[in-house]
Amino acid sequence: MYKIYKIREGDTLESIAKKYNTTLETLYEINGIDKNYKVKPDAYIIVPTVREQLFDSYVVKKGDTIYDIAKRLGVIVNDLMELNGLMPYDYIYADQILLIPKEKVKFHITKEGDTLESVAKLIDTNAGELLFQNSNIYLMPGQLIVHKENKQG
8 A cells, every 4th residue: 555745844765764664665666766866845755554563462371360461571561451451350361362562662542531732742752743653543532542663772
């Protein structure tokens, strides 16, 4: 899948490739351009829209507890429970599949009264980055909003 991207001031092909989790070669190929192409603000190029997976899955084994799983996988217990719709009194069972956020992935499940700015602050990013990384944000209670930290280090 592809989308048309409007080049902004300061963009480079390298920064666009990184933003869309692709390579320069892919951008050259799908746009019919070569390495000498100079980006210009307000011009358009085609970029791939395949998003990386932000979550792994874990199959619960007999004897597992939510606390043991969280500790073993380096996830905050309450985050793991919230992501999987579990309450403190819920049981988990063998062969149940749990979502586990990948490294550097933060998320928030919206609640009544959340704003884009309040969610961005909670997960340590900005509203623009949330809009970029999430297809649709409605801010209705129960919506999963994700942010993957892109900074190196």
